Amino acid sequence: MGGPARDMPHATSRAAVLDVIRAAGTISRVRLIEATGFTGATISTVVRRLIDDGLVTEVGRSESTGGKPRTLLALNESARYAVGVHLDHSGITYALTDLGGSVVARMSRAGAGTDNPPVVVARMADEVDKLIQGVGISRDLVLGLGLVSPGPLTPASGMRLTPPTMRHWEDFPLDQALAEATGLPVVLENDATAAALGEHWSGVVRGTPSFAAVYMGTGIGAGLMIDGVVYRGRSGNAGEIGHMCLDADGPDCWCGARGCTEALAGPAAVVTQARADARVSRAAGLTQGPGGQRPSVASDFAAVARAARLGDRGARELLEKSARWLALATRALANIMDLDTLVLTGPALAVAGSVYLPVVQEELDRTFFARAAHPVTARLSDSAATAPAIGAATMVLRAELVPLRQGSLPLASTLRDPEPRAAAGGAATGRAVRANR
Numbered sequence: 001m002g003g004p005a006r007d008m009p010h011a012t013s014r015a016a017v018l019d020v021i022r023a024a025g026t027i028s029r030v031r032l033i034e035a036t037g038f039t040g041a042t043i044s045t046v047v048r049r050l051i052d053d054g055l056v057t058e059v060g061r062s063e064s065t066g067g068k069p070r071t072l073l074a075l076n077e078s079a080r081y082a083v084g085v086h087l088d089h090s091g092i093t094y095a096l097t098d099l100g101g102s103v104v105a106r107m108s109r110a111g112a113g114t115d116n117p118p119v120v121v122a123r124m125a126d127e128v129d130k131l132i133q134g135v136g137i138s139r140d141l142v143l144g145l146g147l148v149s150p151g152p153l154t155p156a157s158g159m160r161l162t163p164p165t166m167r168h169w170e171d172f173p174l175d176q177a178l179a180e181a182t183g184l185p186v187v188l189e190n191d192a193t194a195a196a197l198g199e200h201w202s203g204v205v206r207g208t209p210s211f212a213a214v215y216m217g218t219g220i221g222a223g224l225m226i227d228g229v230v231y232r233g234r235s236g237n238a239g240e241i242g243h244m245c246l247d248a249d250g251p252d253c254w255c256g257a258r259g260c261t262e263a264l265a266g267p268a269a270v271v272t273q274a275r276a277d278a279r280v281s282r283a284a285g286l287t288q289g290p291g292g293q294r295p296s297v298a299s300d301f302a303a304v305a306r307a308a309r310l311g312d313r314g315a316r317e318l319l320e321k322s323a324r325w326l327a328l329a330t331r332a333l334a335n336i337m338d339l340d341t342l343v344l345t346g347p348a349l350a351v352a353g354s355v356y357l358p359v360v361q362e363e364l365d366r367t368f369f370a371r372a373a374h375p376v377t378a379r380l381s382d383s384a385a386t387a388p389a390i391g392a393a394t395m396v397l398r399a400e401l402v403p404l405r406q407g408s409l410p411l412a413s414t415l416r417d418p419e420p421r422a423a424a425g426g427a428a429t430g431r432a433v434r435a436n437r
Helices: 013-024 029-036 040-052 117-134 164-169 174-182 191-202 261-265 267-276 278-284 297-309 313-337 347-367 387-401
Strands: 056-061 071-075 081-087 091-098 103-110 142-149 185-190 211-216 220-226 229-231 341-345 377-380 431-434
Touching: 013 029, 013 040, 013 071, 013 387, 029 040, 029 071, 040 056, 081 117, 081 191, 081 387, 091 117, 091 387, 103 117, 117 174, 142 174, 142 191, 142 387, 174 185, 185 191, 185 387, 191 211, 191 220, 191 229, 191 341, 191 387, 211 313, 211 347, 211 387, 220 261, 220 313, 261 267, 261 313, 267 278, 267 297, 267 313, 278 297, 278 313, 297 313, 297 347, 313 341, 313 347, 341 347, 347 377
Parallel strands: 081 142, 142 185, 185 431, 211 341, 341 377
Antiparallel strands: 056 071, 081 091, 091 103, 211 220, 220 229
16 A cells, blocks of 8 residues: 555545555455544445445455454445556557456557548547447446557647657547547546556555656656656656657657657667668568558567567667666666656567666666665566556546545546446446546
């Protein structure tokens, strides 16, 4: 648990109690009083209403320590569900999670490619329907849809400054269009921030309420959790280590700067160097597709990683060079935030994390500024390939369970009435919802 509820800026006592129950797994009313600082009367009232709403259930009794065994409470994980969608040029990943954040179903489909945004949105809406129908749950139980995509995002709807492969999405009202197409509330977030929230919600990162998720997919970024709350910055684009300058005389970056981490270490940089080396290109099987078109950067990067795993020295050297650049950016992030935990995640690190992790950890061990005070531990995500989609669903779950006063996802009033309805309530009306910037 990321600290007692009294230290969290929950919007209501209900949110605080639910957050403690979620994090604890099972907990008694007595322990809830200790964890939240609320009175026994408040806990009794809140828990009774949560049980009536179907969100919490009594799951048995604790072992007796001499007195009467205490009744244990737990989240009713099948009471609600959420959909997460990760939109990228190279692929679209979908995840359906239950109220506890466990993945019930997932699927991956072709990416946005060069198709017009309205065409892609219509396809996404159809695939969301199939995902929900495939597990046989009532659509009324789906709280909403979390949508993540590469940043940067704008405080208003849509993407303004986009990677070259998604330039045709600039100014498209992505969240609004998908809300209308699916009939579900939609919240939009960048992929790295969603990945961090997913790691926190799942309980994989334990023992510290503050950490960073270093993300590498098509690009590079970082999601920041501070005292159990996502830190987004003024416009929701905090953590952009992909556009931290590591070499003032380095290559041009699509963002307009030079020597950015992404331009030096990103998958596109690795693939470009691999294609320029005839031997590595041959070992990785990098070829042109039909009509002279090349496969996506993601598939080419995966091919280079596969060649490295099979023992090709040139391919491994390219990945290690990329890893050293990423390690520099990661160390700078750890220094600025004074972190003790970092999670490496994202589709690119799902296929090449075994190369990157030791390089990043060695850099932290050797040069992290506060290493005499405490170490920094880097680890690979258990769900690196699908972390953004899982985190996207988590955004909706968090809005329902633990709306915060500021900074996180203040969606309780838009996803639900102030008092959440019972599981058999009516269907939600589609509308776009922006994360608080």
